[in-house]
Amino acid sequence: MTPTHDLKDALGLVAETGRPxxxxxxxxxxxxxxxxxxxxxxxxxxxxxxxxxxxxxxGSATLLDGxxxxxxQVSPGGVQLVAERFDAAPYSFDLTPRGWSVxxxxxxxxxxxxxxxxxxxxxxxxxxxxxxxxxxxPPDGRExxxxxxxxxxxxxxxxxxxxxxxxxxxxxxxxxxIQYPRDAGWDEDSMLAFLASVHVGDTAQLxxx
Amino acid sequence: MRTADRTTEFVAFTRDHRRDLMRTATxxxxxxxxxxxxxxxxxxxxxxxxxxxxxxxxxxxxxARRSLTHVFxxxxxxxHRRRETTSADPAGELVTEPVVPGADPDVRxxxxxxxxxxxxxxxxxxxxxxxxxxxxxxxxxxxxxxxxTVKSQNAxxxxxxxxxxxxxxxxxxxxxx
Numbered sequence: 001m002t003p004t005h006d007l008k009d010a011l012g013l014v015a016e017t018g019r020p021x022x023x024x025x026x027x028x029x030x031x032x033x034x035x036x037x038x039x040x041x042x043x044x045x046x047x048x049x050x051x052x053x054x055x056x057x058x059g060s061a062t063l064l065d066g067x068x069x070x071x072x073q074v075s076p077g078g079v080q081l082v083a084e085r086f087d088a089a090p091y092s093f094d095l096t097p098r099g100w101s102v103x104x105x106x107x108x109x110x111x112x113x114x115x116x117x118x119x120x121x122x123x124x125x126x127x128x129x130x131x132x133x134x135x136x137x138p139p140d141g142r143e144x145x146x147x148x149x150x151x152x153x154x155x156x157x158x159x160x161x162x163x164x165x166x167x168x169x170x171x172x173x174x175x176x177x178i179q180y181p182r183d184a185g186w187d188e189d190s191m192l193a194f195l196a197s198v199h200v201g202d203t204a205q206l207x208x209x
Numbered sequence: 210m211r212t213a214d215r216t217t218e219f220v221a222f223t224r225d226h227r228r229d230l231m232r233t234a235t236x237x238x239x240x241x242x243x244x245x246x247x248x249x250x251x252x253x254x255x256x257x258x259x260x261x262x263x264x265x266x267x268x269x270x271x272x273a274r275r276s277l278t279h280v281f282x283x284x285x286x287x288x289h290r291r292r293e294t295t296s297a298d299p300a301g302e303l304v305t306e307p308v309v310p311g312a313d314p315d316v317r318x319x320x321x322x323x324x325x326x327x328x329x330x331x332x333x334x335x336x337x338x339x340x341x342x343x344x345x346x347x348x349x350x351x352x353x354x355x356x357x358t359v360k361s362q363n364a365x366x367x368x369x370x371x372x373x374x375x376x377x378x379x380x381x382x383x384x385x386x
Contacts, residue, residue, distance in 0.1 A: 007367075010320045010374065011340045014240055015232035024223035028216065030250060031257030099259075116259030117251075118276050121283045125353040158350070185262070 079185040081194060088112075090201030091132060095194050100130065108207035109133050114184065128184060133177045134200055135207045139164035146192045159183055163195050171200040215260045222263070223253060226270050230277055236336045237281045239324040248284065252277040274341060275351050278333055282352070285329035323373040331366040338363055 084096040088105040097112065104111040104123025111123045112130040119128035141154030141164070149165055156162045156179055164177040178195045180186050230252060234245035256263050256273055266272035324332055330352065337348040338359070345363075349356045 007335075007339045007370070010316070011236055011336070013317045014320050014324060015236050015340070017231070017235055017242060019231075019242070021224075021228050021231070024220045024227070027223050027227070027250065027253045028220055028257075031219065031254045032216075034254045035258055114259070114262075116262060116276075117255035117279065117283075118259065118262065118272070120279055120353045122353070127350060127353040183265075185265070 079190055081190055090203040091134075092199045092201065093194070094197035094199070097130075097194065103129065107203060107205035108135075126179065128181050130186075131179045132195075132198060133179070133207055134167075134172075134174055134204050135177070136174050139166070139175050139177075144188075144192065147196050149196065151192055151195065153188065161188070161191070163188075163191055165195060167200050172202060172204055172206075174200070174204075174206050176200055215257070218264070219253075219257050219260060222256075222269060222273075226273060227253070229270065230273060233274055233277055233336060233340065234281070236324065236340055237278070237329075237333060239327075239332065240321040244284070248277060248280050252280050255280070278337065278351055281333065282329065319374065323370050326373065327366055327369060331362050331369075334359055334362045335366050335370070 079100075080098040081095040082098055083094070086093050086096050086102070088102045088110045090107055091105070091110050099115050100112050101115055102110060103113040103121070110132040111126065112132070113119050113121075114128065119125070139152035141152040141162070144151045144153055151163055151165045153161060153163050159182050160179055161182055162177055162179045164175050167174050167176055176195070176198055178191065178198075180191055227249065230249045231245060234248045234252075235242065238244040238248065252273065255276055263269045263272055324335075327335065333352060334348060337343045337351055338345070343351065345356045345359050348363075349359045352359065
């Protein structure tokens with residue numbers, strides 16, 4: 001046996017199992033079956049005319065997407081916002097991002113993750129996700145007017161953008177923010193529309209920001 | 210995007226990269242072939258369902274590896290207690306199985322045992338840093354933690370691996386921190 005002095009060499013000894021690589025057709029059949037199941041699920045949702053809202057506790061997801069909703073906006077990156085209201089108490093949204101689901105909801109924050117499994121299932125891990133936050137810190141960044149309201153856009157670093165706006169007059173006073181990854185198919189216009197659709201309920205609590 | 214295009218691209222991707230994903234999964238699972246196969250199947254299915262994202266990625270393979278790591282972390286969160294039992298001093302336990310100097314130890318088995326004795330996230334750090342050669346920042350991004358956490362996890366994991374593998378006469382690891 002050849003002595004191993006390098007960790008990469010040692011890992012290579014473990015990594016290579018010598019097992020034959022299965023036919024890609026097996027993986028394709030499995031994936032297509034999952035896609036069909038998802039389509040059937042969406043179809044059922046569409047027939048019912050409802051968004052499926054299931055809250056199963058921490059770590060569970062709420063399926064937001066359906067197929068028969070009117071698409072209101074498609075970002076260049078491909079995220080579709082549909083005119084479908086959903087709740088993530090104490091917050092509610094007039095628009096639903098197709099293919100994204102509520103992963104965690106608290107009085108201070110809501111975490112929304114893509115359905116493709118590309119991110120952690122832990123709601124406090126924000127990498128690759130949308131995070132809606134409510135706090136009392138003053139908004140900062142570039143000012144943008146949208147739908148009669150002022151929004152502030154700033155670079156959060158690490159490939160993330162944060163957008164903020166003051167709550168409406170009939171909502172608890174504060175600033176609602178959204179942080180989103182720029183490489184996940186969102187653009188500024190679609191995110192402006194999404195943030196503008198957020199309603200802050202009475203039981204929302206100001207976070208530390 | 211047409212279904213036929215997605216199918217063609219998925220099959221080509223799987224043919225080209227399944228072995229790579231399986232190697233990574235085998236390391237993450239510390240040689241548990243069945244779990245590694247499950248992870249790869251789950252990952253490939255998720256990739257197919259979000260193929261537009263895979264296409265948009267600068268490196269589809271890097272995207273797939275990242276997805277695989279997330280699937281692994283998710284799985285270990287659910288099944289960690291069931292699948293793995295961690296001893297208080299795994300290095301000590303291994304050393305009690307004497308490795309006779311000059312003998313011909315089964316290096317693979319020793320390395321597997323060393324990997325198994327790491328926690329899942331430490332193992333993921335080792336795989337990402339020393340198998341895929343990701344830097345600290347990129348490893349932190351994949352794992353959703355701070356660079357400091359990656360550094361400390363990496364340091365602890367390497368110290369542990371050195372202790373365990375160093376007990377085997379042939380395995381004096383040379384790794385950069």
